[in-house]
Amino acid sequence: MKSFSISTLAREFGLSRSTLLYYDQIGLFSASGRTAAGYRVFTVEDRRRLETICRYRQTGLPLSEIKHLMSSPKSKAPIGAALRKRLSEIGAQILDLKKQQRLIAAMLKNADEQRGIVDKACWIEMLRAAGMDEAGMMRWHREFERRSPGDHHEFLASLGIEEAEIQSIRRWSSLA
Amino acid sequence: MKSFSISTLAREFGLSRSTLLYYDQIGLFSASGRTAAGYRVFTVEDRRRLETICRYRQTGLPLSEIKHLMSSPKSKAPIGAALRKRLSEIGAQILDLKKQQRLIAAMLKNADEQRGIVDKACWIEMLRAAGMDEAGMMRWHREFERRSPGDHHEFLASLGIEEAEIQSIRRWSSLA
DNA sequence: TTAACCATCACGTTGCGTGATTGTAG
DNA sequence: CCTACAATCACGCAACGTGATGGTTA
Numbered sequence: 180m181k182s183f184s185i186s187t188l189a190r191e192f193g194l195s196r197s198t199l200l201y202y203d204q205i206g207l208f209s210a211s212g213r214t215a216a217g218y219r220v221f222t223v224e225d226r227r228r229l230e231t232i233c234r235y236r237q238t239g240l241p242l243s244e245i246k247h248l249m250s251s252p253k254s255k256a257p258i259g260a261a262l263r264k265r266l267s268e269i270g271a272q273i274l275d276l277k278k279q280q281r282l283i284a285a286m287l288k289n290a291d292e293q294r295g296i297v298d299k300a301c302w303i304e305m306l307r308a309a310g311m312d313e314a315g316m317m318r319w320h321r322e323f324e325r326r327s328p329g330d331h332h333e334f335l336a337s338l339g340i341e342e343a344e345i346q347s348i349r350r351w352s353s354l355a
Numbered sequence: 356m357k358s359f360s361i362s363t364l365a366r367e368f369g370l371s372r373s374t375l376l377y378y379d380q381i382g383l384f385s386a387s388g389r390t391a392a393g394y395r396v397f398t399v400e401d402r403r404r405l406e407t408i409c410r411y412r413q414t415g416l417p418l419s420e421i422k423h424l425m426s427s428p429k430s431k432a433p434i435g436a437a438l439r440k441r442l443s444e445i446g447a448q449i450l451d452l453k454k455q456q457r458l459i460a461a462m463l464k465n466a467d468e469q470r471g472i473v474d475k476a477c478w479i480e481m482l483r484a485a486g487m488d489e490a491g492m493m494r495w496h497r498e499f500e501r502r503s504p505g506d507h508h509e510f511l512a513s514l515g516i517e518e519a520e521i522q523s524i525r526r527w528s529s530l531a
Numbered sequence: 532t533t534a535a536c537c538a539t540c541a542c543g544t545t546g547c548g549t550g551a552t553t554g555t556a557g
Numbered sequence: 558c559c560t561a562c563a564a565t566c567a568c569g570c571a572a573c574g575t576g577a578t579g580g581t582t583a
Contacts, residue, residue: 197546216555238455239452265459279445360537376539394537553565
């Protein structure tokens with residue numbers, strides 16, 4: 180009779196060796212035999228069981244459920260009920276994911292708007308309206324650069340100013 | 356200043372105490388103070404940080420990512436990039452779930468069809484076509500019941516026969 | 532004193548992945 | 558002898574939940 184080693188079987192089903200070891204450990208899928216040295220030996224019938232397991236796994240059923248479905252005598256357990264339960268879970272999960280989508284979309288929109296609302300021109304206008312002139316702004320840049328160069332850089336970047344211009348501003352700011 | 360205990364804050368945000376303990380443990384969200392006895396004391400500013408964390412959490416971002424976004428100085432980290440990455444993850448997950456839906460739907464349909472295809476009438480017809488008569492069928496039931504009562508019951512159920520009729524059949528089957 | 536808080540471990544969950552160490556087949 | 562397998566621990570991950578044990582507060 181044909182037999183398979185653990186890695187061979189794993190590759191055949193696109194699983195990893197450790198996955199099969201795990202299935203063995205939880206009593207879901209064990210080799211029906213061992214060699215004298217203790218190597219697992221899988222038969223064609225084992226292979227069929229694994230095929231079934233993989234099909235169930237692709238429905239997202241938990242392994243404990245799959246184990247239960249397969250250990251109880253042929254289709255005594257209400258497989259259909261388990262599948263229908265899983266269907267409703269999937270529905271709930273999809274709804275949740277869509278909520279997340281909408282939330283993220285809203286957050287991205289907000290971020291974009293805010294980035295548009297307070298940009299370089301807007302900031303300058305605000306300072307000017309507050310009575311600051313060119314010389315005052317230069318003094319302000321120098322002060323900012325002296326106190327916290329990192330935050331200065333970050334602030335300029337937050338206004339959407341290009342890296343090159345930022346470098347230029349910071350150069351003359353530090354030439355006190 | 357107003358301050359909050361851990362359980363109060365948890366309830367306010369619909370979280371559990373252990374969740375906040377966990378956030379503290381991983382360095383995502385800690386109380387800014389403690390009482391003499393070691394009790395955590397949260398301030399209104401802590402409360403604001405927790406609010407932000409909760410918003411991010413509702414997008415499904417991993418806590419490690421949220422921690423990163425909040426620990427780096429204001430919006431230096433590309434929040435937008437993280438959100439967009441999360442968006443694509445969500446898309447992939449939804450696709451996967453829909454695949455599962457389709458698979459389950461197919462399996463349920465198959466199960467229903469099979470249940471419909473081989474029912475009581477069909478089975479009797481097949482046996483009759485094979486040359487079995489009433490007496491033969493009764494002998495067959497008795498033999499089945501004698502060899503494996505459990506499987507007999509299960510087989511009859513698999514043909515869609517009502518529990519009451521199954522009981523009846525098995526009663527006269529065992530009256531050998 | 533009692534009840535309802537609080538604190539800090541430490542371990543369980545799900546489905547594996549990743550070594551470490553050691554043995555075996557060819 | 559070397560390489561590619563095999564085996565069995567044991568620990569790590571995410572995001573908490575669930576006790577155990579003991580101190581604190583009203």
